[in-house]
């Protein structure tokens with residue numbers, strides 16, 4: 001993808017398999033939204049080959065679009081519509097839509113079903129966006145930063161919805177997020193973009209193996225709290241007990257997280273490692 005003389009995506013090659021949750025990660029401006037919008041058919045690429053559900057998104061017709069669900073980063077305005085009305089209306093465009101009330105319950109908006117959209121809070125509005133993306137029971141669901149503004153409970157419920165759609169419904173999900181814990185929980189595979197290029201592609205475990213991150217060990221000794229980073233927590237803890245025995249208390253080991261791996265990957269890609 002090129003704007004003027006500026007390449008914002010270069011050599012971005014990846015595949016999403018049916019039924020998998022694929023997370024696109026990357027710093028602000030990395031090219032996630034551009035990639036997702038090309039796949040959705042919202043942006044026309046400058047060059048390259050793209051295949052989404054067997055069609056080129058640049059020429060996808062109505063029947064092709066009906067197989068997609070789309071949650072954009074910023075929402076369009078449906079202010080005067082009531083939640084239930086809007087979902088029932090949008091559902092009527094599809095051959096086998098979700099029942100509006102069932103969908104409203106699934107995204108946790110039952111109490112607000114008869115509210116006007118403009119009276120919803122930011123997080124409630126975002127839940128509605130997700131419901132709009134799901135209403136046609138899409139084969140492929142695009143979610144661009146879907147949980148921005150969700151409270152922790154809504155986030156947990158949303159994660160269960162996505163996992164349910166993918167595991168039992170066979171829906172393929174492509175999502176972008178800045179929440180690394182979310183990616184770790186949901187994604188079967190992770191693609192990391194930086195500066196318009198792919199810098200990593202694999203499962204969270206595969207990415208972690210490439211980076212050889214450090215685990216964090218914390219313990220208390222003689223009333224003082226200690227924290228150390230180590231490549232081999234088991235060996236470290238064994239040595240700690242060999243030296244101090246029962247004097248060691250409050251032991252906690254935190255394995256390196258996807259966040260650690262991600263930050264190391266991005267630093268490496270940007271030559272800051």
Ligand SMILES: Nc1ncnc2c1ncn2[C@@H]1O[C@H](COP(=O)(O)OP(=O)(O)OP(=O)(O)O)[C@@H](O)[C@H]1O
Nearest residue numbers: 003008026027028029030031032033034035073193
């Ligand atoms: N219409 C446009 N014209 C010119 N440049 C653009 C246009 N749209 C996006 N860009 C540039 O393309 C690059 C990628 O933007 P994109 O929105 O895809 O990033 P992103 O990874 O989704 O970022 P964020 O995490 O901030 O949402 C950025 O450098 C942006 O400035």
